[in-house]
Amino acid sequence: xxxxxxxxxxxxxxGALTMFVVSVVIFTAVNLLPxxxxxxxxxxxxTPEAVDAIRRDLGLxxxxxxxxxxxxxxxxxxxxxxxxxxxxxxxxxxSDAGSGLSSVAGQIAPRFExxxxxxxxxxxxxxxxxxTLGILAALYRNSIFDRATNILxxxxxxxxxxxxxYILILFLAVMNPILPSLSNIYEGMGFxxxxxxxxxxALTLTLVVTAHMMRMTRAAIINLLASPYIEMAQLKxxxxxxxxxxxxxxxxxxxxxxxxxxxxxxxxxxxxxVEVVFVYPGIGQLFVDSVKIRDIPVVQACCLIxxxxxxxxxLTADVLSILSNPRxxxxx
Amino acid sequence: xSNLMLxxxxxxxxxxxxxxxxxxxxTFTGNKPYFRDMGLGVAFGxxxxxxxxxxxxWAYGQSHxxxxxxxxxxxxxxxxxEGFFLFAAAAWVFRLFGRYVGxxxxxxxxxxxxxxxxxxxxxxxxxxxxxxxAAWLAPYGQEEILSSANIVPGGNPTVGGNxxxxxxxxxxxxxxxxxxxxxxxxxVGIAFATTCLAFFIGxxxxxxxxxxxxxxxxxxxxxxxxxxxxxxxxxALLLMTIASAWAGSEKxxxxxxxxxxxxxxxxxxxxxxxxxxxxxxxxxxxxxxxKLRGEGLSYLIxxxxxxxxxxxxxxxFGLRFCFVFLTIASLSFLGVGIQPPTADxxxxxxxxxQFINFAGFAPQVASAPLLAAGAIAxxxxxxxxxxxxxxxKSSGLKE
Numbered sequence: 001x002x003x004x005x006x007x008x009x010x011x012x013x014x015g016a017l018t019m020f021v022v023s024v025v026i027f028t029a030v031n032l033l034p035x036x037x038x039x040x041x042x043x044x045x046x047t048p049e050a051v052d053a054i055r056r057d058l059g060l061x062x063x064x065x066x067x068x069x070x071x072x073x074x075x076x077x078x079x080x081x082x083x084x085x086x087x088x089x090x091x092x093x094x095s096d097a098g099s100g101l102s103s104v105a106g107q108i109a110p111r112f113e114x115x116x117x118x119x120x121x122x123x124x125x126x127x128x129x130x131x132t133l134g135i136l137a138a139l140y141r142n143s144i145f146d147r148a149t150n151i152l153x154x155x156x157x158x159x160x161x162x163x164x165x166y167i168l169i170l171f172l173a174v175m176n177p178i179l180p181s182l183s184n185i186y187e188g189m190g191f192x193x194x195x196x197x198x199x200x201x202a203l204t205l206t207l208v209v210t211a212h213m214m215r216m217t218r219a220a221i222i223n224l225l226a227s228p229y230i231e232m233a234q235l236k237x238x239x240x241x242x243x244x245x246x247x248x249x250x251x252x253x254x255x256x257x258x259x260x261x262x263x264x265x266x267x268x269x270x271x272x273x274v275e276v277v278f279v280y281p282g283i284g285q286l287f288v289d290s291v292k293i294r295d296i297p298v299v300q301a302c303c304l305i306x307x308x309x310x311x312x313x314x315l316t317a318d319v320l321s322i323l324s325n326p327r328x329x330x331x332x
Numbered sequence: 333x334s335n336l337m338l339x340x341x342x343x344x345x346x347x348x349x350x351x352x353x354x355x356x357x358x359t360f361t362g363n364k365p366y367f368r369d370m371g372l373g374v375a376f377g378x379x380x381x382x383x384x385x386x387x388x389x390w391a392y393g394q395s396h397x398x399x400x401x402x403x404x405x406x407x408x409x410x411x412x413x414e415g416f417f418l419f420a421a422a423a424w425v426f427r428l429f430g431r432y433v434g435x436x437x438x439x440x441x442x443x444x445x446x447x448x449x450x451x452x453x454x455x456x457x458x459x460x461x462x463x464x465x466a467a468w469l470a471p472y473g474q475e476e477i478l479s480s481a482n483i484v485p486g487g488n489p490t491v492g493g494n495x496x497x498x499x500x501x502x503x504x505x506x507x508x509x510x511x512x513x514x515x516x517x518x519x520v521g522i523a524f525a526t527t528c529l530a531f532f533i534g535x536x537x538x539x540x541x542x543x544x545x546x547x548x549x550x551x552x553x554x555x556x557x558x559x560x561x562x563x564x565x566x567x568a569l570l571l572m573t574i575a576s577a578w579a580g581s582e583k584x585x586x587x588x589x590x591x592x593x594x595x596x597x598x599x600x601x602x603x604x605x606x607x608x609x610x611x612x613x614x615x616x617x618x619x620x621x622x623k624l625r626g627e628g629l630s631y632l633i634x635x636x637x638x639x640x641x642x643x644x645x646x647x648x649f650g651l652r653f654c655f656v657f658l659t660i661a662s663l664s665f666l667g668v669g670i671q672p673p674t675a676d677x678x679x680x681x682x683x684x685x686q687f688i689n690f691a692g693f694a695p696q697v698a699s700a701p702l703l704a705a706g707a708i709a710x711x712x713x714x715x716x717x718x719x720x721x722x723x724x725k726s727s728g729l730k731e
Contacts, residue, residue: 021561022561117659125483151448163702166705174689265563272666273666287566288668302566303562307566310563
């Protein structure tokens with residue numbers, strides 16, 4: 001048990017280190033921007049004094065390392081700074097200085113919850129469906145069913161998300177108005193209504209993710225079916241389904257867990273486009289909007305959150321696949 | 333709730349149908365082993381498949397019905413079925429053509445080619461042709477604003493089309509067909525250039541790391557680890573923000589920045605593969621021999637490692653191209669990629685997307701954004717089919 005704890009601790013430390021380096025990369029990238037925010041909001045009327053005042057207010061006059069440490073310390077405490085979006089000249093002068101600024105954390109928090117909800121609903125559909133389909137495809141490999149699913153999944157992996165999204169909108173929202181095509185989610189919405197409005201983006205993401213997961217599940221199981229102990233089970237006369245579920249699946253668990261986690265991590269990137277298509281008020285949409293108006297603190301924070309979730313999911317996959325390996329769980 | 337009940341009832345019904353099908357099969361074939369050993373699940377699958385097929389045929393019939401409302405409802409389904417058979421037939425003819433025409437080598441390849449792969453090769457050839465000769469094929473210029481806007485695709489004057497513009501015109505009166513054709517040149521061309529750049533960077537650094545090893549390998553590998561820890565689309569968006577600040581008002585410059593950014597991000601994946609493949613090759617005896625002969629680094633990389641790493645790199649090139657292509661399309665769709673007025677499929681989808689809402693009563697109108705999105709999907713599907721076949725062939729796996 002001690003060795004496995006050590007391995008896990010190592011992975012966690014590595015994850016934390018990666019996260020730190022990623023935050024440095026993001027911060028450096030953002031600081032490559034020409035000019036600075038103070039000049040940007042003051043525009044043409046920028047006098048050196050005003051620029052200096054705003055710089056001092058935002059801490060932009062500090063050297064980069066101090067600013068980085070400030071930002072990191074703030075981020076660790078949940079304070080991601082202020083959004084530039086509503087900031088203007090008035091926010092910095094006069095008696096009500098600071099009133100026009102909205103905090104990044106305040107903007108992100110409700111949207112983050114929406115995105116998690118969307119990802120959760122997607123996972124709820126995608127994981128069971130793709131595992132079942134993957135097992136079925138492995139069971140009836142090289143049959144018509146297998147070939148048809150192969151072609152279908154390959155096509156849905158390779159289509160851009162917005163293509164799948166518009167096809168679904170076309171058939172499920174416009175031609176047959178079953179589901180709403182816009183996901184206008186607001187606070188205090190009932191669960192049922194929220195679920196219905198999330199369904200179409202969730203279905204789009206499911207299509208993308210399921211195809212990938214299913215193919216990997218199939219490959220992992222088929223890979224195992226070549227091993228001698230499976231042949232033994234076949235010779236004993238056990239039914240094919242039982243061989244797969246009882247003999248192959250436990251050993252294919254590690255790669256399958258990996259695939260599930262990787263695809264959930266993929267969801268994080270996928271949500272950006274899908275949220276824009278469905279106008280879903282999630283973090284991906286906020287990110288794209290901020291990119292367009294160059295709202296640097298928000299972009300920075302969203303990037304950090306996306307990267308963090310990505311690293312965390314990969315880490316979970318790592319740890320879980322270690323845990324699912326009996327050789328590591330019970331060392332000699 | 334009633335929908336759920338209906339769903340469950342349908343499943344039970346099909347299951348019953350499967351049981352009857354198996355029973356009939358057993359009775360009429362005198363209990364042949366195939367039917368005797370058939371699981372209920374398999375029978376269920378057959379019945380479900382047959383029902384779906386029947387429904388598809390019925391729906392296709394509906395799409396040609398004389399009642400306009402019904403025909404509109406099944407318009408896209410009918411077109412999809414027609415497209416599917418058209419492409420399948422074209423792929424079949426192309427494979428047949430390849431089997432009897434051309435040099436021995438290519439004839440041999442065509443003989444063992446599955447239909448999906450021949451579809452892929454044919455589609456890639458068509459795209460390449462359109463992209464190269466776009467300027468001659470397109471009836472109008474890509475930025476040319478014509479006299480009439482919002483002409484419905486299809487060229488049928490009774491529903492608002494115009495035979496002069498077979499695929500219609502967009503909101504400000506640019507010919508959609510010309511823009512689609514130029515889009516092939518721009519989108520595919522830019523994606524191809526980006527992939528080549530990514531392969532140049534990632535491939536050369538990867539082989540260098542594999543040959544030299546030591547501290548260079550460590551530094552490069554750890555750097556790549558960090559870059560790969562950030563989701564690529566997110567990282568691309570972040571860097572595009574910065575690039576757009578740099579480019580300022582020169583929108584054209586942004587496209588070059590985008591090529592550079594995506595190439596660097598994707599070169600990390602290429603680096604990983606090139607390094608892994610290279611590491612397997614450098615331990616070979618012939619590398620040792622070459623080193624003993626006193627060959628230089630460039631000879632080792634280009635004459636010894638590269639030819640042996642050809643097959644996996646080619647397959648990776650296809651996959652990378654798909655990723656790069658989809659990333660560029662997504663960025664353009666989000667409005668930060670290829671900048672207007674350059675014709676590009678991702679931007680076209682975004683601009684025309686609102687027409688989807690007219691699909692209920694005027695399906696031709698709604699087909700405009702789908703054409704551009706479909707053009708993207710078709711190419712990536714084709715490339716993936718070819719790569720899938722190549723991987724299967726090179727690994728020699730039958731299962």
